[in-house]
Amino acid sequence: MPNDPIVEQAQTIADEYLLPRAAQADLATTPPVEQIRTLAGAGLLGLTTPAEFGGKGAPPSVVRDCLAAVASGCGVTAFVYFQHIVGCRHLGGCSNGDLKERLLPDFAAGRRFCSLAFSHLRRPGPPPLRVRSDGEAWVFDGAAPWMTGWGLADEVLLAGVLPDGHSAWVVAPLVESESLRASPPARFCAMNASATVALECRGLRVEPERHVKTMTPIELAADTDRANIFFTALSLGVARAAVRLLRSDGRDERLANAANVFEQEVDSMRTAVNRWDDPETPADQRGDATKLRAGCIDLGVRASYGSVAASGGAANGIEHPAQRLFREAMVYALVAQTRDLRLATLDRLVQEAEPASP
Template identity: 35%
Template sequence: MTTAPHPLLATARALADDLLAPHAARVDREVVPASHLAAIRSSGLLGVSAPVEYGGAGAPDAVAREVQEILAGACCSTWFVQTQHHSPVRMLARSALPMRERLLGPLATGELLAGIAFAHVRSFPRVPVRVTAERGGRRFDGRVPWYTGWGLNDVMLLAGVSEQDEVVFAFTEAREQPGLRASEPMRLAALTAARTVSLELDGLWLPEEAVVLRTPREQFALVDRPRNTNASPAVFGVAYAALRVLEEAGEAGTAAALRGPLDEVRGQAYALADHPVPDERIAERLALKTRSYDLMRAATTAAVVAGGGRAVGLDRTAQRLFREGMFLLVQGQTAEVRRAHLDALARL
């Protein structure tokens, strides 16, 4: 699906076809296995966007997006664990603070796997996690509602808001420690296997050298907004996987009818994602995002319909893709995205 083949795309497809997809039904009912993550760690995919000088591939964004499509379409739970890793890598690559030299290499090569605990800073004016200066470091207090990969990843990128209205990002080990306690893994309608927990922070102290970025909250919101208004590669990955299920069920005509619009929206959405001014054309980005949801929902629904009663068995790909699609409707959702999606649904 790209005009510029890259070696990591072949790597991703081999992992998807030989390991992830054949075991996706079992993983969906259990937990993402360490062996899956070990294969991804050693494959080079965790460094797809990392600088070459730190052991990464330095691949274009188009390649990184297609890698995410491939993994999400094969096993969305495994995709969801590893996708957390790429935001810390990108942030470190742009940082000038000492943590870059300490962590960027191990993250780029897959020696370390990172998770993220910062979606809550988008909930302004609520401030679920507060950061205060204390003893030459930073103290974190509050609650992280969602943290994925608990017990699977090595380090986490944690964020909170300071009294100066700065968003402070810092790294810590992804384990229970003084001031950090995790809930039991959540039971979800989809992606329970990704081990998502909430985190209670009660005086978690991190040294100043753990900080990787400090930025005014308004500036963070400006930079963060385009990331959430762009369509997710995982949505396209799950949608294309559902079309393959349709074709295998003998419904090639239905699959073809959906593939054309899906290809078109994908091309338009990715062109906007590559736009040189990321905070322009927000309304158009949101329209394409909601249209991608519509097409994913149609594809996964068609896969279930084509399979009939058998499609709802827990060992069937159709129902798993349907539930994964439901999850993607709210993954990374902001108030702006929710409003645009609901308004679009109201016009159906």
């Protein structure tokens, strides 16, 4: 990765603070508050917040490199962290100036934390969370199946579907009431400390001062492409962690060779992702965002499995770093999942399994 000072700072925190605590964080039952505070102290919670509101306004490539660095140190911290910086990106790009002035400086400084509840918008079928107008307010009814960081987050970027098919987005305070209830935390293969819950909305009324935007289905599809590019950072981060683990045993040249191969793949995929996101890249040379994400998912899973294979039976231990990386890679394969991404991932697996021509 380039010697950007923000990225270098994120990698130093990941190596020196997050990694030594990663096993403990993985097995915890509550969110990694101290890890998030450490990121906040370094200004990394303000990565996607415009500078005028106290953030860094970092370019997308730097944001991805910082997220990859965090993921290389601690998966559950990265999982919780990205909720906040994605929320800040959406809020920072909206036209509600009063809301931005009220919330973004606190978000950037880490005085308040933001989470997300809109992944359901990309699901096929009837919307699980609907929105209707009541005067100038929006009223939410239904359920948002995924919201991470319950007990840590103060606000949530919440979205549901309007009668015309557009999506309505708000920043709602995370205060339980008759109109907003959280389920018990979900149990996952990894990152249970993320405190991921379902939010049930019963006539949740959100006044216009907390409205963020509406999006058409076409705009949502374009944002899904950008999300796929953003989330490549998680899989590339876990692949880098696997490379480091393979190199930790300097006695075996074969492990070093495997680490070199995976590292070259990581660098190649990162270059392809940055090319897609470069405004100077012609549209016909950008590649397919979904296929790029599928390729990064595949790489993260293979590299982490490589670290499992190299670790032998010890990797069966729940606290072994190779097992943790393998489980984290699985979670990253399912973050912001869509039908197209599932099919692209399967297509890649099938192509790799096809026998070579004689």
